């Protein structure tokens with residue numbers, strides 16, 4: 674059921690919804706990241722095969738927003754992943770800094786996303802497990818470079834240590850999605866207002882076009 678917020682004139686309006694999907698190779702810490710964001714707690718083990726969607730109401734820039742967060746499983750069929758991509762408005766790409774393959778997989782995931790969405794999407798890139806510094810296999814500079822190529826923000830996190838970036842990154846992508854939706858709504862309204870104007874012009878000035886043609 675959609676969540677509602679009370680407006681200043683006493684009416685209720687549904688809060689905008691932002692759907693986020695968390696993508697990345699198995700074992701990079703996607704479930705841990707989502708659970709840390711929602712509960713501020715770290716749980717060491719999760720069922721790797723489980724996919725979960727969570728609903729979370731947050732206050733973003735003085736407005737309530739309902740966030741739906743899909744924690745995907747690392748190993749899934751392409752068709753299933755396409756379904757996730759179509760469902761979501763924004764994406765959190767996660768790799769582990771001690772797992773080079775997980776970093777390389779991000780490029781493939783982003784390409785797949787671009788193929789399915791065929792439009793610019795809001796996303797962030799996350800290099801997790803920075804507490805395992807000695808096992809580091811992907812440098813911060815490489816992460817930053819990839820984020821620049823993907824035109825998105827970059828965060829390094831340690832979900833087990835609970836770095837503040839975890840909260841920031843969810844809000845960053847939700848804020849971007851909200852902004853895009855607002856722009857889309859405005860331009861939709863503008864184009865339907867233009868259509869209405871055109872209909873009225875035709876109804877009340879049926880000869881307008883003819884006159885213009887004859888005066889040429």
Ligand SMILES: Nc1nc2c(ncn2[C@@H]2O[C@H](COP(=O)(O)OP(=O)(O)OP(=O)(O)O)[C@@H](O)[C@H]2O)c(=O)[nH]1
Nearest residue numbers: 699700701702703704705717721747802831832833
């Ligand atoms: N050291 C360390 N371990 C972490 C961190 N985040 C997650 N882990 C551990 O990494 C393992 C995998 O974490 P998950 O959250 O299950 O990873 P996942 O990406 O959801 O994996 P799948 O569900 O298989 O796709 C678990 O043992 C976590 O405890 C972190 O920041 N540091």
